[in-house]
Amino acid sequence: MVSRIIQVPSFDLVVFGATGDLAQRKIFPALYGRLLAGQMPSNAKVIGIARQDISTNKFRMLVRKSLDVYFQLSSVSDKLINSFLQCFVYVSVDANSDKNWDLVRSELRPDKIRAFYLSVAPELFDKLAAKIFAKGLSTENSRIVVEKPLGSNEKSAKALNGMLRNYFKEGQIYRIDHYLGKETVQNLMALRFSNVLFEPLWNSKFIDHVQITVSEKIGVQGRGAYYNKTGALKDMVQNHIMQLLCLTAMEPPSQFVSDLVRDEKLKVIKSLGTVSELDIVTGQYWENSSENFFRDVGDQNTKVESYVALKVSVNNLRWSGTPFYLRTGKKMRDQVSEIAIIFKEISHSIFDDQKAKARNKLIIRLQPNDGITLKTNIKDPGLGGMRITSVPLDMTFAEALDINRYKVANAYERLIMDVIRGDQTLFMRGDEVEEAWKWIDNISRQISSNQIPDRYASYSSGPESSDLLLDRDGRKWRSIK
Ligand code: NAP
Numbered sequence: 001m002v003s004r005i006i007q008v009p010s011f012d013l014v015v016f017g018a019t020g021d022l023a024q025r026k027i028f029p030a031l032y033g034r035l036l037a038g039q040m041p042s043n044a045k046v047i048g049i050a051r052q053d054i055s056t057n058k059f060r061m062l063v064r065k066s067l068d069v070y071f072q073l074s075s076v077s078d079k080l081i082n083s084f085l086q087c088f089v090y091v092s093v094d095a096n097s098d099k100n101w102d103l104v105r106s107e108l109r110p111d112k113i114r115a116f117y118l119s120v121a122p123e124l125f126d127k128l129a130a131k132i133f134a135k136g137l138s139t140e141n142s143r144i145v146v147e148k149p150l151g152s153n154e155k156s157a158k159a160l161n162g163m164l165r166n167y168f169k170e171g172q173i174y175r176i177d178h179y180l181g182k183e184t185v186q187n188l189m190a191l192r193f194s195n196v197l198f199e200p201l202w203n204s205k206f207i208d209h210v211q212i213t214v215s216e217k218i219g220v221q222g223r224g225a226y227y228n229k230t231g232a233l234k235d236m237v238q239n240h241i242m243q244l245l246c247l248t249a250m251e252p253p254s255q256f257v258s259d260l261v262r263d264e265k266l267k268v269i270k271s272l273g274t275v276s277e278l279d280i281v282t283g284q285y286w287e288n289s290s291e292n293f294f295r296d297v298g299d300q301n302t303k304v305e306s307y308v309a310l311k312v313s314v315n316n317l318r319w320s321g322t323p324f325y326l327r328t329g330k331k332m333r334d335q336v337s338e339i340a341i342i343f344k345e346i347s348h349s350i351f352d353d354q355k356a357k358a359r360n361k362l363i364i365r366l367q368p369n370d371g372i373t374l375k376t377n378i379k380d381p382g383l384g385g386m387r388i389t390s391v392p393l394d395m396t397f398a399e400a401l402d403i404n405r406y407k408v409a410n411a412y413e414r415l416i417m418d419v420i421r422g423d424q425t426l427f428m429r430g431d432e433v434e435e436a437w438k439w440i441d442n443i444s445r446q447i448s449s450n451q452i453p454d455r456y457a458s459y460s461s462g463p464e465s466s467d468l469l470l471d472r473d474g475r476k477w478r479s480i481k
Contacts, residue, residue, distance in 0.1 A: 008420045010041040012112045014104065014137075016128055017119035018048030018059070018090065024066040026178075027119060032067050035084050039417060042083070042472060047107045048090045059090035095127045095373040101135040103115075114142040115174075115419050122325035123148055126163050133167040143419050144168050146169065147176040148239050149230070150428075153444070154437040161430040170265070170430060172380070174419050178241040179337075180426040181411030181418075184370040185247060188339070191364075191372065193252050198362075201343070208359065209476075211245050211325045211340040215332035215480050218461070219285065220296045228297035231304040232282075236328040238440045242269065243326060243428070244339055249314050258424040269435040273313035276444050281305035282453040283463035285331035291458070293331075305453045308329045309466040310443065325470060325477070331458040333480045340478050356388040363478075371395060373441035430431070 013031075034040040050058050064085060089107055090446040093100045108114060116132055118125055132138050151157030164173050170303065179185055190292060190458050192198055201207070214236055227235065246265035253260035282305035284293040293306045307329030314324060343360040350356075361375040372395040380387035418426055454463035461480050462469075469477055 005037055006040045006421070007232075008039060008041065008417050008481065010043050010112055011115060011420045012045045012047065012108050012113045012349065013117060013416075014049060014108075015117045016049045016093075016095070016124070019050040019052055019054075019062065022119045023048070023117075024062065025069075026412045027117065027416065028063050028066050028412060030416050032071060032084060033088075033410065033413045035080070036071075037413075040084075042304040044087055045107070045109070045112070046088045047104060048088060049093045049095045049104065051092060053092045054090060056088070056090045059280075060085040060088050063088055085314075087427070095124045096129075101131065101137075104138055105315070107133060110135060110139075111139075113417075113420055113422075115140060115144060115145060116142065117145040119147070121217075122146075122160075127158065127287045129164055129167045135288055138167065142168070143172050143174055143282045143422070145174045145176060145419055147178075150175055150239075150433050151437055152230070152234065152440050154434055157434045158436045159338045161434065165430070171424070173430065174415075174424065175428040175430070175433060176415055177239050177243050177416065177428055179243050179366070180428075181415040182363060182366050182370070183411075183426040184366050184372070185244070186426075187245055187372060188364050189256070193256075197393070198297040203318045204320055206343055207322050208342045209323050209473075210248060211342065211478055212241055212248070212327075212338075213478070213480065214241055214244075214328040214337045215335065215462075216330050217332060218336045219293070219331045219458075224297040226305050227306075228299050228302055231447075232306055232308040232328050232330070232439060233370075233444060235285055237308060237310070237326060237443075238436050239428075240337075241326050242326060242440075244435045245314075245326065246432075248339055248341070249319055249324070251318070254424065258427075259429075261425050263430045265318075266429070266435060268314060268434050269432065269439060271314050271316045271319075272439050273311060275310055275443050275446070277450050279311035279450065279469070280446060281307075281309040281463060281466045281469050282447055283329065283452050283456045283466065284453045285458045286455045287331075287458040303448070303451070303453060305447065305451075307332075307453070307456060307462050307466070308447075309462065309469055311469055323455060325475075327466060327477070329461065329462050333371060333459050333461055335367060335479050338478075342475075350443075351388055353386065353388045355395070358388070358390045377391055400417070 017023055026185055031040055031046065047074040064081065091103045091107065093104060118128055120128065129144065151160050192202060237419060246268045250264040251266045251267065253264045259390060285306050286292045294300050297304065307324065309327040312324045312326060345357045345359055356377055358377055363373045365371055365373070374393040375390055375397070376393050377388050377390050380389040415426060454465045456463040461477065466478065
């Protein structure tokens with residue numbers, strides 16, 4: 001069997017914020033995952049940076065501890081882990097100071113690809129990008145990686161892009177949305193663009209509506225102050241849900257290469273209609289007088305939403321007349337991320353059984369249990385006439401593809417390797433981010449001037465008004481299990 005690993009060249013990865021949550025919980029375990037898969041070059045180097053004054057040894061212990069959470073290290077030989085940890089060095093640097101940058105420079109190797117991962121608060125992006133440039137650390141073969149929040153509105157996103165482009169070319173800037181690195185999200189593109197079956201039906205003639213759901217069971221979890229300035233719309237819709245919407249609605253690019261894919265996504269964002277006040281629902285979770293959203297964000301008067309649902313139109317030839325319903329919320333019944341394509345009823349049924357009119361549904365599930373299900377109508381087995389029943393055609397690929405032999409890479413594993421090999425297909429381009437904010441800014445203005453969020457019970461499906469948003473169109477949300 002042909003190896004599924006495409007080797008990447010050796011690299012120096014500089015992680016700013018190396019002692020923080022993102023680095024310890026996602027970035028370093030992802031690198032270890034690639035080592036286990038045989039993709040991490042043995043002479044790769046990771047230079048961890050934060051203000052804390054710790055030795056490289058102490059830093060390696062921190063990294064080892066973070067790996068313990070995700071991998072059963074006891075089952076792996078110490079030799080392997082130690083060789084992995086040898087790749088890591090630590091330099092204490094404060095983004096606000098000129099001290100120790102020469103130590104960072106001395107760790108960098110002239111002939112290697114360099115990636116600077118800004119895993120720090122966005123207020124530090126500017127200072128760090130400027131320092132990387134001023135200290136002469138950046139080469140033609142360098143990349144810079146940033147992650148949400150990429151601005152808080154169109155103006156700040158433009159300012160951030162302008163700042164980054166002062167020091168790096170657009171082709172060197174990697175804006176991560178980790179949803180794009182998920183296996184199922186890429187499968188959505190494979191499904192649409194490599195099968196003759198789906199693309200002819202992928203339009204308003206056959207699709208009644210689309211539902212995109214990203215529900216979380218957790219609350220704001222210690223991020224109350226940040227969340228109270230952000231809310232569900234900016235925290236989830238502007239990035240993750242927008243990316244899912246784009247991949248669902250976009251036209252096929254002529255080739256699967258980064259700028260052609262990103263051009264098509266941008267066209268979708270530009271086609272989004274203005275969302276009217278009547279098509280926006282916001283909510284705040286409430287358990288009891290001591291457990292609620294207000295307490296979690298530390299603001300009894302907050303109008304910020306922990307839930308938002310929208311009815312959205314994509315104004316182009318393919319989608320005119322097919323609404324996209326989007327929803328996301330915290331403290332919901334379950335953690336679900338999915339795209340549901342709800343097809344139209346068959347125009348004329350030859351069967352008496354009304355169930356023959358059940359709509360076909362294509363469910364693209366990102367979590368839990370990622371996979372794709374097609375709901376189809378078949379004959380109920382056995383005697384008793386032509387009774388029809390709806391059954392899921394589960395596209396579980398594990399057996400067919402012998403997936404168990406290959407651990408499926410998580411999103412960060414894939415994205416970090418793409419950064420190293422210089423493939424921007426699964427990263428957002430600056431104009432995409434700005435255009436997405438422009439659209440969100442309009443909705444945000446409507447929410448702040450017109451809406452008092454409705455209360456919804458914690459661990460429910462969201463506010464009743466959200467059900468009404470679909471009821472009035474004769475539709476229903478899929479249940480959040
Ligand atoms: P965090 O846990 O607060 O870590 C921040 C890191 O930055 C620490 O290593 C901190 O170490 C370092 N730092 C702070 N001030 C610094 C300075 N002046 N100079 C150099 N280093 C400094 O934050 P995080 O959760 O990892 O998040 C990092 C970024 O990723 C944020 O922009 C966040 O929005 C984004 N993000 C995070 C996640 C996630 O799952 N955590 C997901 C998506 C996006 P010292 O205090 O020792 O300097």
